[in-house]
Amino acid sequence: xxxxxxxxxxxxxxxxxxxxxxxxxxxxxxxxxxxxxxxxxxxxxxxxxxxxxxxxxxxxxxxxxxxxxxxxxxxxxxxxxxxxxxxxxxxxxxxxxxxxxxxxxxxxxxxxxxxxxxxxxxxxxxxxxxxxxxxxxxxxxxxxxxxxxxxxxxxxxxxxxxxxxxxxxxxxxx
Numbered sequence: 364x365x366x367x368x369x370x371x372x373x374x375x376x377x378x379x380x381x382x383x384x385x386x387x388x389x390x391x392x393x394x395x396x397x398x399x400x401x402x403x404x405x406x407x408x409x410x411x412x413x414x415x416x417x418x419x420x421x422x423x424x425x426x427x428x429x430x431x432x433x434x435x436x437x438x439x440x441x442x443x444x445x446x447x448x449x450x451x452x453x454x455x456x457x458x459x460x461x462x463x464x465x466x467x468x469x470x471x472x473x474x475x476x477x478x479x480x481x482x483x484x485x486x487x488x489x490x491x492x493x494x495x496x497x498x499x500x501x502x503x504x505x506x507x508x509x510x511x512x513x514x515x516x517x518x519x520x521x522x523x524x525x526x527x528x529x530x531x532x533x534x535x536x537x
Contacts (some may be wrong), residue, residue, distance in 0.1 A: 366527050369520040374487065375514040380424045386528070388470065393508035397465070400473040400496060410528045412467040417521035420514060425480030426461060436507040439477050439488035446475075459485055465489075483514050 369375035371391035381388035383448065419425075428438050440486065442459045445451040458530040464478035465471040473493050479486045487510045492501045 368523040368527070369516075373510050374517055375521060376520060378492070378524065378527045388524075388528075390465075390471065392489055393423050393477075393510040395489065395491075397489065397504075397506050398470050400493060401470050404470050406528055408468050409470060410525055412528075413521050413528075415526050416464075416467075417518050417525065420480075420518045425478055425485065425514075427481050428479045428486070429458065430461070432494065434475075435479060435486040435488050435509045438479065439490065439507045441474065442477060443490070480514065484511060485514050485517055486511050 365377060365379045367377045368389075369373060369416045372394045373392070375391045376390075377389040379389070381387075382403060386406050388398065388404045388409065389402050390398045405426050406411070422511075428435065430438055430441060433441065442462060447456050448457060459477075462477040462479060465474060465476040473491060473496060475490045475492055489508045489510070490506065491497060491500070497504045
């Protein structure tokens, strides 16, 4: 049975069938399928990462856009300007890391994502970076996608995702 939580144009998770020890989880934000490269999760690790993110958000964590007057897209680009370069300073790395989001293992490592919180709303920025993906989807090259969602709606989706994953802790046996 497949379960869809959320709105694919903001943020959504769809949990599907087991495949041995893995389970299909598809994520969407800003109308883009984020888990297009790998949608098979190791449930224990993935569940814990999602649960940690939900708890972090519930505790009021998350910072607003760090640069006055810049849009979420422009902020994402500025944070990524020196990412991984020889001239990236420790301060640049620390600032970028403060906003990093979707660090949920191999299923989400094809997307660079940042999360910005403004009171009760979130702006999620997403950018595909893998060359194989960009060859298949040249329209994504250089694009930064933005999803805006109320914080509690986002937290509810994450908690719902954990509940669905908890409901079937292991694949059905013989």
